[in-house]
Amino acid sequence: MEKIKLTIDGLEIEAEAGTSVLDAALANDIYIPHLCHHPDLKPVGACRLCGVDVNGRMEMSCLLPVREGLDVKTNSPEVGATRQVAIELLLADHPQGCLSCGASLQCELLHIADHIGVDGERIERLRRPSEPLPIDNSNPFFSFDPNKCVLCGICVRTCEDIVGLGVLDFVNRGSRTVIGTFGNEPFIDSICESCGECVVRCPVGSLAPKRWQRPSHEVQSTCVYCGVGCGIYLGVKGDQVVSVRADRERPSNQGSLCVKGRYGYNFINHKDRLTTPLIKKEGQFVEATWDEALDLVAEKFADYKGSEFAALASAKCTNEDNYLIQKFTRAVMQTNTVDHCARL
Amino acid sequence: MAGLVTAFGSGAMTNSIQEIDNTACFFNIGTNTTHAHPIIGHRIRRAVNNGAKLIVANPKEIELARHADLFIQHQPGSDVVLMMGMARVILEEGLHDEAFIAERTENFAAFKESLAEFTPEYVTELTGVPWAQIQAAARMYATNTPSAIYYAMGITQHTHGTDNVMATANLALLTGNVGRASAGVNPLRGQNNVQGACDLGGLPNVYPGYQKVADPNMQKKFEEAWDVKLSPENGLTHVEIFNAMYEGDIKAMYLVGENPLLTEANANHVQEALERVEFLVVQDLFMSETAAYAHVILPAASFAEKDGTFTNTERRAQRVRQAIPPRGNSRPDWWITAQIGQRMSDHGFDFNAPQEIMAEVNQVTPIYGGITYERLEDVNGLQWPCPTTDHPGTQFLHQGKFARGKGHFSPLHYKPPFEQTDDDYPLLLTTDRSLFHWHSGSMTHRVAGLDVLNSEELLLIHPQDAAAQGIADGEMVAVASRRGALSVRAKVTDVCLPGVVSMTFHFPEAPTNVLTSSALDPVAKIPETKVAAVRIEKLAELV
Ligand code: SF4
Ligand code: SF4
Numbered sequence: 001m002e003k004i005k006l007t008i009d010g011l012e013i014e015a016e017a018g019t020s021v022l023d024a025a026l027a028n029d030i031y032i033p034h035l036c037h038h039p040d041l042k043p044v045g046a047c048r049l050c051g052v053d054v055n056g057r058m059e060m061s062c063l064l065p066v067r068e069g070l071d072v073k074t075n076s077p078e079v080g081a082t083r084q085v086a087i088e089l090l091l092a093d094h095p096q097g098c099l100s101c102g103a104s105l106q107c108e109l110l111h112i113a114d115h116i117g118v119d120g121e122r123i124e125r126l127r128r129p130s131e132p133l134p135i136d137n138s139n140p141f142f143s144f145d146p147n148k149c150v151l152c153g154i155c156v157r158t159c160e161d162i163v164g165l166g167v168l169d170f171v172n173r174g175s176r177t178v179i180g181t182f183g184n185e186p187f188i189d190s191i192c193e194s195c196g197e198c199v200v201r202c203p204v205g206s207l208a209p210k211r212w213q214r215p216s217h218e219v220q221s222t223c224v225y226c227g228v229g230c231g232i233y234l235g236v237k238g239d240q241v242v243s244v245r246a247d248r249e250r251p252s253n254q255g256s257l258c259v260k261g262r263y264g265y266n267f268i269n270h271k272d273r274l275t276t277p278l279i280k281k282e283g284q285f286v287e288a289t290w291d292e293a294l295d296l297v298a299e300k301f302a303d304y305k306g307s308e309f310a311a312l313a314s315a316k317c318t319n320e321d322n323y324l325i326q327k328f329t330r331a332v333m334q335t336n337t338v339d340h341c342a343r344l
Numbered sequence: 345m346a347g348l349v350t351a352f353g354s355g356a357m358t359n360s361i362q363e364i365d366n367t368a369c370f371f372n373i374g375t376n377t378t379h380a381h382p383i384i385g386h387r388i389r390r391a392v393n394n395g396a397k398l399i400v401a402n403p404k405e406i407e408l409a410r411h412a413d414l415f416i417q418h419q420p421g422s423d424v425v426l427m428m429g430m431a432r433v434i435l436e437e438g439l440h441d442e443a444f445i446a447e448r449t450e451n452f453a454a455f456k457e458s459l460a461e462f463t464p465e466y467v468t469e470l471t472g473v474p475w476a477q478i479q480a481a482a483r484m485y486a487t488n489t490p491s492a493i494y495y496a497m498g499i500t501q502h503t504h505g506t507d508n509v510m511a512t513a514n515l516a517l518l519t520g521n522v523g524r525a526s527a528g529v530n531p532l533r534g535q536n537n538v539q540g541a542c543d544l545g546g547l548p549n550v551y552p553g554y555q556k557v558a559d560p561n562m563q564k565k566f567e568e569a570w571d572v573k574l575s576p577e578n579g580l581t582h583v584e585i586f587n588a589m590y591e592g593d594i595k596a597m598y599l600v601g602e603n604p605l606l607t608e609a610n611a612n613h614v615q616e617a618l619e620r621v622e623f624l625v626v627q628d629l630f631m632s633e634t635a636a637y638a639h640v641i642l643p644a645a646s647f648a649e650k651d652g653t654f655t656n657t658e659r660r661a662q663r664v665r666q667a668i669p670p671r672g673n674s675r676p677d678w679w680i681t682a683q684i685g686q687r688m689s690d691h692g693f694d695f696n697a698p699q700e701i702m703a704e705v706n707q708v709t710p711i712y713g714g715i716t717y718e719r720l721e722d723v724n725g726l727q728w729p730c731p732t733t734d735h736p737g738t739q740f741l742h743q744g745k746f747a748r749g750k751g752h753f754s755p756l757h758y759k760p761p762f763e764q765t766d767d768d769y770p771l772l773l774t775t776d777r778s779l780f781h782w783h784s785g786s787m788t789h790r791v792a793g794l795d796v797l798n799s800e801e802l803l804l805i806h807p808q809d810a811a812a813q814g815i816a817d818g819e820m821v822a823v824a825s826r827r828g829a830l831s832v833r834a835k836v837t838d839v840c841l842p843g844v845v846s847m848t849f850h851f852p853e854a855p856t857n858v859l860t861s862s863a864l865d866p867v868a869k870i871p872e873t874k875v876a877a878v879r880i881e882k883l884a885e886l887v
Contacts, residue, residue, distance in 0.1 A: 227657035309597070338579060
């Protein structure tokens, strides 16, 4: 990749040809406020927050490709003033109640407000009285609060460009513009597939998971449902799995998940889990120790070596589990009668 | 998978998921991709939005059909005819890849001859598809390269599933669409680790790595590796196993992580077989319909509670890592099997961790030779064949040379499905999958939200058939086949063809597989769960 040298706020940095000034700045720990930019999506320059000064002209840094010798100021008086107005209007339109919001510390709006510093009284003066819009709670896994929406369009572009479905769009015009499904139906009645791709990319708490616990740490693994084999991070708190996040590096899914992979993990901790070996005695299952159960199995299986024995391995188990089951069947039980249920 | 082994020498998906981005034309037949393999579905939709062509062939108007340039709704069981019809058009119009056929394939002449019977009239009559549509599909597939075929259970779960698969391979050979990036013939594997279960020898006719049981050299190799005597005879397949249990020939069974009462075809027969077995050990996460018949139940740890590897549909072995301790007294499956093995044999089962098992796999399985835990730490999985630790893995198969040498054309003929409709059973039932559930639902029914999104089984029925029986949308109906009966709610919709109804098999309350047939494909031994002749009646009349 060709390297390009440019200057941002007097600091000389290097960037790859073809990247935007915004990406180059962020990669070098220079923060430029932005809301509608997402690394997975093409830039659109809609939020007008990432403006920078290039030779006295204001340019949206997400749309501006890096050029050799470019001299960029992220905070000239003009861009500063424009940005200040844009963010103050956004904040004046945004409900308070950050403490109970799912986005909380990950909120981009909060992040930006913190970065540029806002005058609380001014914002209250700018706040216009308005009737809150109804929250869409119809989806079992996430909710949509249009009052918190900043109209960045990330969800619209995610569903269109990443999921390839196009459930969402801007509806109405002017100050009444909101994000909605086709015909503005509740999510549950739309063609939405509940993948949650839009939810995880929402920069504020407008599209938010209904149940959310911050994990204390994450463990890299692989989804247990279908043959796509999406890379995941299991979020752990105590001895429970409390979240699943997509692995962005994994070639199989590149940061995407479907509804089962993302939200379908509660079976792990389900109360129905078998937690002890059981032996059937007079038609009833009785709890047993591992030694009792394993000794009985070994003793009984010994009577059925050869053609009287069959094993069914499992397409849900690991490679190592399956290897051992077939080895046991062939080497110990002396038969090749081992198969698994789904032969595709 | 037998069909692809015959044609190419390997039964696995030829290409990789990431190559979808550069595919110029997709031919998806017998796969409800956006529901059964959602992230591959996303990626195909994305490619189509960026200009790729999409042909969807399915008896049911599935979600992906909405995004297709061409949607072909053919009669269930007419896949071979449809694809042979396409092949005929490709040849007649000179759209085939002559150089590829000459250099890399064999048996072309016999194949060409077998196309003679597939006249436009014959093809149209059997498929119910206008000839012009078949011509359009053939042109679209042959002229937009690279072109990729995707298929799943809709192709394999027929008594002639092997023929169906060979028909897909014929098309790829004819147009040179195999052995190159973004093309190929791509069977989408259902469950997360079907690929791995097959790769590691969970099959009655092959040792790990598809090394044949019937080959005396392989027998000798494994006898030496494991230091035991081994049986030279192929074992029974799963449907044969339940038949043998029913007959009393198989008396003991070790059943790991499956619920055949719900997922196997002809469930009533499976139930009687389970009742007869003398000693049944079930190893699973949950109590299941099948486990109720067990003599011993061994509680298994979930994927979040153990280390290991899964191999996805594109042959990529990836790590699974323990995140939490096993629930209660449950244990990882490998540990349980090793414990039984240790009690019954003085050697060969002394494993303390999955990577020790993988180290043995590396020794005896050439295609997994270089897939070590050490390497899986710092790469995003490895795609087999990966014979040595310095091999990067294989993104797509058959480059320059087929695994079997030359690509093999298969002459094919139409064979009617085993299951035929008649006056008593006038409708064809086909089975499908839901986006929100998984197999028997033992995991997904325990996730409250997924049950909200898809709360009960529905029988999809065409308005014409519904009207004929006086069935209203949302009404409970009785469905009976030659094997069993159940009741289910009807949804009247034109996504199905007249004469064809559709159900999933995720709900214990409506166990679809009591209806389906266990007639087998003679080669692949996959039961015909995709079509069953049924009768539908208003519930009140039946009781
Ligand atoms: S959840 Fe997925 S399908 Fe539904 S609107 Fe969001 S991105 Fe689209
Ligand atoms: S996240 Fe969805 S698409 Fe990915 S492996 Fe899991 S079930 Fe399959």
